[in-house]
Amino acid sequence: MVKRSRIVAFFLLVLIIGSTMGATTKNILNNIKLGLDLQGGFEVLYDVKPAKKGQKIDKEVMASTAEALDRRINVLGVSEPSIQIEGKNRIRVQLAGVKDQNEAREILSTQANLTFRDANDKLMMDGSDLKQGGAKQTFDENGAPSVSLTLKSADKFRKVSEQIMNMAPNNVLVIWLDFEEGKDSFKEEVKKENPKYLSAPTVKQIFNQNTVSIVGSFTAEEAQTLSSLLNAGSLPVKLKEVYSTSVGAKFGEQALNETIFAGIIGVIIIYLFMIFYYRFPGFIATVTLSIYIYLVLLIFDWMNGVLTLPGIAAIILGVGMAVDANIITYERIKEELKVGKSIKSAFQAGEKNAFTSILDSNLTTILTAGVLFFYGTSTVKGFATMLIVSILMSFLTAVYGSRLLLGFWVHSGLFNKKPSWFGVNPSKIKDISQNYDTLDLPTRFDKIDFIKPRNKYFMISGVLIAVGLVILIIFRLNLSIDFSSGTRVEVLSNTPLTTERIQSAFEKHNLETDDIVISGDKKEIGAARLIGVLNKDEVASLKSDFKKEFGAEPNVSTVSPTIGKELAKNAVISLIIASIGIIIYVSIRFELYMAIAAIVSLLHDAFFMVAFFSITRLEVDLTFIAAVLTIVGYSINDTIVTFDRMRENMHKKKRIKTFQDIVDIANVSIRQTLTRSVNTVFTVLITVISLLLFGSESIRNFSIALLVGLLVGVYSSIFIASTLWVVLKGKELKKKGVIRTVKEKKKYSDQPQV
Secondary structure: OOOHHHHHHHHHHHHHHHHHHHHHHHHHHHHOEEOHHHHOEEEEEEEEEOOOOOOOOOHHHHHHHHHHHHHHHHHHOOOOOEEEEEOOOEEEEEEEOOOOHHHHHHHHHOOEEEEEEOOOOOEEEEHHHEEEEEEEEEEOOOOOEEEEEEEOOHHHHHHHHHHHHOOOOOOEOEEEEEEOOOOHHHHHHHHOOOOOEEEOOEOOOOOOOOEEEEEOOOOHHHHHHHHHHHHHOOOOOEEEEEEEEEEOHHHHHHHHHHHHHHHHHHHHHHHHHHHHHHHHHHHHHHHHHHHHHHHHHHHHHHOOOEEOHHHHHHHHHHHHHHHHHHHHHHHHHHHHHHOOOOHHHHHHHHHHHHHHHHHHHHHHHHHHHHHHHHHOOOHHHHHHHHHHHHHHHHHHHHHHHHHHHHHHHHHHOOOOOOHHHHOOOHHHOOOHHHOOOHHHOOOOOOOOOOOOOHHHHHHHHHHHHHHHHHHHHHHOOEEOHHHHOEEEEEEEOOOOOOHHHHHHHHHOOOOOEEEEEEEOOOOOEEEEEEOOOOOHHHHHHHHHHHHHHHOOOOEEEEEOHHHHHHHHHHHHHHHHHHHHHHHHHHHHHOOHHHHHHHHHHHHHHHHHHHHHHHHHOOEEOHHHHHHHHHHHHHHHHHHHHHHHHHHHHHHHHOOOOOHHHHHHHHHHHHHHHHHHHHHHHHHHHHHHHHHHHHOOHHHHHHHHHHHHHHHHHHHHHHHHHHHHHHHHHHHHHHHHOOOOOHHHHHHHHOOOOO
């Protein structure tokens, strides 16, 4: 009997969720803050240095410096700036969407210290005597730009003017403006006639007022900048720029559009694959995946997070990972159906048996994402944040969402005796009276012995690793400025670019390029590296001239040698911590030998990614590290799915007596999980290939790294991790004296020595 109420409940729930998504998605998308790489903007990392001898840089000083920078940013009118204190002596400032990046750079770090002194250089008043917001750009009686100052106390100014007047004949009030850091052209204007001071008017009367007007040799724009700096107040410290990046608005818009398009293409292909291969459950998966994407964006909006280009990639990658849970569950349900269980029983057993595999694989990926977040910076931290949110939401929708929605139909009774709706051919269903178990099911791979050629797998990987190591030693990695320090300039042109044209543009600024790479479908993007770090005035000049020359403001990134070394160190630490964490987790959940095999497999994958980038001379940047750690977390998914089935088969076997028992367990487990392993990797590959073909040029190397890692990862999960476990488990048996017969000793002697 068909329970129509269940079906009605399904459609009502989907209608309510769909209506909510349709009504709120636009607002959510509008509310989400876009990062620098998606809307253009400016980011800078400062080392905070003492402004005077003996000054200590403590928490209070860092907090007051951040407040001073915030006041300066308010001058720019930038909405929702990001100011973060990092470590004990660093401050990172991110200004997404700032219109004039050169002005932003000036406002942030320029020290405009205003002082009023007598003829003997005695300090009479300083910037602290100014009223809050009391500086304004005005014009004098001759129409020349000036700055009007409103003081806190008219009485104090009266006393100062009285003291100065009594110092005749040297009754001058010298107004000084000292720029420690700032715009060279502005300083030169000030220094043309009177170095270091703006004016020195003679005081002939006592001023009982709280307003002062100062006139200097500056333009209206410079007078406005001066008044803004005075209103913001002086910085309590010195700031040394150690890293900066600026992204043109046109670059950001293009990157956003391309990556969203790539995501749409990838998601559509995944939807079609799921429906074609898994039939009705595949349709349910498309519904839950749509809900997943909505929830990720909703949570990110609630978190007030900043969406970056790698963050979008994490969402798209998350779609592929969310499919994993559905595939594992649906494959389990299909197995239960094949042994003759009813639709309802198969659904319940499949959901239950798939849960542990899904939980283990998701937790290991969250572990590596957490390491990325802790040690990552800027866009990498944004990628890690989105990856963590994606994993949590995929677990929620794929496990509980799919269970709820598919459960409505299963419990309605509509599909009773219709296994074809779940992708199972009725002719392949076993007679339930024969007491078949899912672990006894034949597979299309039963004739393949995955363990016997293990020596060949080890030899192939060993040779490739040796070759890769030699190449790595000889050619090393093509490190980006993130790790090697220097300046990177990315040019976007309205017309096709040539190496000669870009080189000529740099030569006009007396700059020599390390190398120039032309890319883009229409050869409209050019990237060049410069040895040495450009200062902010050189960057400003370069950006201005290149915008005139090529039609769009270029992206300019500078990294000091100190930051490059720190990033490289953090990358190594991240990989080590992630590996240790996985060893501990897999040892607890499975066993030590499986943990060792899993880690060897992961390091194998990571090294191949590094060697591939060394051979191809692709640039290694921060997103490459994110890709490596993502693969470390993701490739273990397949390994854990196989290990989970091994654990089941070991429990069924109850006691392992011979080496052949170990081989049989591994072979059977690989055969039983191979389809789902291939399908899960295939769905993620779809998203990665889509990013590679249609995504932004900015994450092209990131996509290539993921592609290589996924392909090597599926190979290592099947042919390295499982076979290595067989070898290690065999050694354990030998130590325990379980292998006693000559025949078994001969079998064991065929193993490679590890």
